[in-house]
Amino acid sequence: MTELKSSIDFAKIDKILSDCSYEKTNLITILQKVQEIYKFLPEDAITYIGDKIEGLSPATVFGVATFYAQFSLEPKGKYEIKVCDGTACHVRGSLPVLEAIKAKLPMENGKMTTKDGLFSVETVSCLGACGLAPVVVINEKVYPQMTPEAIEVIIDTLIREEAN
Amino acid sequence: MTENNKKTLFINDIEVEFDKEKSILEVAKKAGIEIPTFCYRPDLTQFGACRMCVVEIEKRGIQASCTMPPEAGLRVYTNTKKVRKIRKTILELLLAHHDRECTTCSKSGSCELQKYSFEYGITNIPFEKIKEEDFIPIDSSSYSIQRDMNKCILCGACVRACREFQGLSVLDFYNRGYRAKVQTMANKNMFDVDCVNCGQCASVCPTGALTVKSNIDMVYDLLLDREVKVAIQFAPSVRVALGEMFGLKAGENSIKKMYAAARKLGFDLVFDTNFSADLTIMEEANEFVQRVVKNENLPIFTSCCPAWVRYMELKHPDMLNHLSTAKSPQEMLSSTIKEFAPKFYEGVTKENLKVVSVMPCSAKKYEAKREELKGQTDVVLTTVEFAKMIQTEGIDFNNLKEEEANSPFGGYSGGATIFGASGGVAEAAVRTAYNMITGKNLENLDIQPLRGVDSSSRSKEAVVDIQGKKIKIRVVSTLIEAEKAIKEIKEGKADFQMLEVMACPGGCVNGAGQPISCKDARIKEDRMEGLYKEDKNLAVRNSHENPEIQKLYKEFLETPGSKLAHHLLHTTYSDKRKGSYLDLK
Numbered sequence: 005m006t007e008l009k010s011s012i013d014f015a016k017i018d019k020i021l022s023d024c025s026y027e028k029t030n031l032i033t034i035l036q037k038v039q040e041i042y043k044f045l046p047e048d049a050i051t052y053i054g055d056k057i058e059g060l061s062p063a064t065v066f067g068v069a070t071f072y073a074q075f076s077l078e079p080k081g082k083y084e085i086k087v088c089d090g091t092a093c094h095v096r097g098s099l100p101v102l103e104a105i106k107a108k109l110p111m112e113n114g115k116m117t118t119k120d121g122l123f124s125v126e127t128v129s130c131l132g133a134c135g136l137a138p139v140v141v142i143n144e145k146v147y148p149q150m151t152p153e154a155i156e157v158i159i160d161t162l163i164r165e166e167a168n
Numbered sequence: 169m170t171e172n173n174k175k176t177l178f179i180n181d182i183e184v185e186f187d188k189e190k191s192i193l194e195v196a197k198k199a200g201i202e203i204p205t206f207c208y209r210p211d212l213t214q215f216g217a218c219r220m221c222v223v224e225i226e227k228r229g230i231q232a233s234c235t236m237p238p239e240a241g242l243r244v245y246t247n248t249k250k251v252r253k254i255r256k257t258i259l260e261l262l263l264a265h266h267d268r269e270c271t272t273c274s275k276s277g278s279c280e281l282q283k284y285s286f287e288y289g290i291t292n293i294p295f296e297k298i299k300e301e302d303f304i305p306i307d308s309s310s311y312s313i314q315r316d317m318n319k320c321i322l323c324g325a326c327v328r329a330c331r332e333f334q335g336l337s338v339l340d341f342y343n344r345g346y347r348a349k350v351q352t353m354a355n356k357n358m359f360d361v362d363c364v365n366c367g368q369c370a371s372v373c374p375t376g377a378l379t380v381k382s383n384i385d386m387v388y389d390l391l392l393d394r395e396v397k398v399a400i401q402f403a404p405s406v407r408v409a410l411g412e413m414f415g416l417k418a419g420e421n422s423i424k425k426m427y428a429a430a431r432k433l434g435f436d437l438v439f440d441t442n443f444s445a446d447l448t449i450m451e452e453a454n455e456f457v458q459r460v461v462k463n464e465n466l467p468i469f470t471s472c473c474p475a476w477v478r479y480m481e482l483k484h485p486d487m488l489n490h491l492s493t494a495k496s497p498q499e500m501l502s503s504t505i506k507e508f509a510p511k512f513y514e515g516v517t518k519e520n521l522k523v524v525s526v527m528p529c530s531a532k533k534y535e536a537k538r539e540e541l542k543g544q545t546d547v548v549l550t551t552v553e554f555a556k557m558i559q560t561e562g563i564d565f566n567n568l569k570e571e572e573a574n575s576p577f578g579g580y581s582g583g584a585t586i587f588g589a590s591g592g593v594a595e596a597a598v599r600t601a602y603n604m605i606t607g608k609n610l611e612n613l614d615i616q617p618l619r620g621v622d623s624s625s626r627s628k629e630a631v632v633d634i635q636g637k638k639i640k641i642r643v644v645s646t647l648i649e650a651e652k653a654i655k656e657i658k659e660g661k662a663d664f665q666m667l668e669v670m671a672c673p674g675g676c677v678n679g680a681g682q683p684i685s686c687k688d689a690r691i692k693e694d695r696m697e698g699l700y701k702e703d704k705n706l707a708v709r710n711s712h713e714n715p716e717i718q719k720l721y722k723e724f725l726e727t728p729g730s731k732l733a734h735h736l737l738h739t740t741y742s743d744k745r746k747g748s749y750l751d752l753k
Binding site: 047 | 335339340341342343352361749750752
């Protein structure tokens with residue numbers, strides 16, 4: 005991630021830190037805001053935050069960032085696909101939907117983002133929309149009652165939109 | 169306390185009184201029952217991570233005794249069938265995920281996991297062994313600390329030590345659940361992060377995951393080399409701790425046996441770091457007096473602790489002017505003897521003299537490698553490493569005949585010996601600074617408010633009246649306390665003129681190179697008492713009255729702070745934040 009060093013705008017992070025009054029109790033919010041900018045948490049941003057906030061250290065912030073599934077240490081795709089795998093979605097067939105996505109969007113071993121950076125896929129626990137199970141959310145848009153066939157169509161549509 | 173507010177509970181049906189104990193584990197200890205534990209450390213917050221200390225309590229079931237507060241009337245059982253079964257399973261589960269190559273582990277013999285596994289008769293692990301491809305590479309990048317995460321049991325003692333003692337949190341938990349690990353920022357090497365090498369993480373580690381690096385082999389190489397003369401020096405606090413490795417009580421002073429052991433091991437010259445502690449005081453007290461006269465760069469910061477010096481260089485490079493430029497006693501002795509020993513000892517030349525130091529400290533290993541101090545101290549051993557050499561060579565330590573150090577460069581005052589405890593450096597410096605200003609000695613040499621190494625004594629102050637001028641001294645141990653003092657200075661609230669800092673809680677007596685003491689907070693206090701006892705009993709208690717020191721100045725150095733003294737005994741500091749991983753933008 006060192007090659008991204010220059011791409012970090014520390015003024016932006018400073019703004020977030022001062023908005024959150026440099027309080028360590030606001031760390032989650034700070035990390036969420038940083039992730040909003042970069043779509044992931046760059047290593048240098050973590051180091052910077054850990055160094056700037058009293059009572060924290062880079063290692064501690066790194067620990068928090070790796071503890072919560074909502075934070076990513078690698079860049080997420082332009083389209084963030086979240087497949088709900090809560091109990092209701094699970095029993096209504098969320099895994100076949102996930103398998104269909106993975107077959108459609110081949111990713112390198114262990115990676116969650118496609119090579120072109122267009123899509124990233126993750127499973128999440130309950131999204132609170134069990135009545136619509138199984139649910140997939142792509143960039144905050146909710147797709148209810150998914151099937152492997154339906155998700156393929158949606159992805160194809162997105163790819164086509166990108167190509168234009 | 170009156171009879172009616174006495175509180176008691178029962179441990180294995182024996183009635184035990186309790187008062188300020190915070191947990192069942194501590195009450196049991198008082199009753200003479202040592203409950204097994206990995207993560208309980210009296211000087212750290214209780215964590216309840218390892219669950220090894222479980223006990224069965226009537227009507228409460230199974231509880232972790234380290235986090236369960238005592239209550240009157242509780243009936244606690246420490247050794248039921250259920251408790252034993254749970255502890256065995258805990259050990260089996262820990263061992264399943266542990267690199268069990270005990271014979272080649274540097275913690276072998278003092279490892280708590282090894283000890284309990286033996287005591288609980290673990291002979292078979294019913295779980296799959298850790299796979300070869302899952303091995304994590306060992307991090308030996310640091311000069312002071314080795315990190316082998318294949319031995320980690322996630323007790324969190326190191327994480328707490330780094331956070332609660334030093335405020336650094338160089339190590340922290342990473343990830344969660346099965347994938348949780350203790351690691352540095354993004355798993356960088358210890359050398360590349362802002363670790364100050366204090367080694368407290370290693371001294372609280374129950375296994376071989378974090379250990380102080382060993383340099384014993386380098387010493388054997390020197391001793392076998394016929395071309396070189398090898399000198400040894402012993403730091404103040406080593407003398408009251410080394411004996412513990414041979415069954416002596418903590419605080420018992422065995423320095424004269426250590427001199428004898430060193431000669432038996434083949435060292436040509438036996439010196440004492442205490443001599444150069446006196447020299448440090450001469451230079452530092454003089455520097456302090458000069459700064460007070462000129463009213464500049466105050467408060468002065470002591471510079472004996474290399475972990476503290478590195479902390480300043482990393483965290484407050486804008487305040488390096490406060491640090492005394494005097495080298496630490498280890499480095500002062502090395503440069504003094506390399507310069508002057510050839511004049512006193514036959515066959516010794518500047519080129520063929522090598523210096524080995526025995527330190528209570530892991531950071532001293534780093535100090536000897538500092539660019540500014542290169543080529544002075546050749547090898548640094550810890551107290552434990554030197555004891556190991558004595559054991560390896562089969563020397564019957566307890567029955568050794570006491571010997572004296574070589575003179576010159578071996579004699580010392582009481583002011584030097586108390587360097588090993590938090591507050592000792594400041595006390596010795598004040599004794600000599602007072603004399604430098606007034607020409608007289610302090611009426612009462614004991615500066616009681618600066619003494620004490622327990623957890624309530626990590627920040628102490630004393631005011632000394634020197635010719636009507638009130639000099640206030642702040643003494644801190646642990647860097648988290650040092651940081652508070654620095655904050656006061658930055659905010660303009662500091663009213664003290666001298667700041668003594670030792671990074672380890674309680675000072676060098678509790679350093680990471682000392683025998684294990686993390687389970688008993690008393691040990692460092694016993695060691696401290698041993699040092700003040702020696703100070704009390706020595707004929708010469710002021711550094712400036714050490715005849716060898718007086719001779720050194722008379723014959724060579726002239727006065728403290730002279731050109732030659734500056735060249736030999738002082739050093740420089742630099743901004744080490746620059747170029748570090750913290751140096752972004």
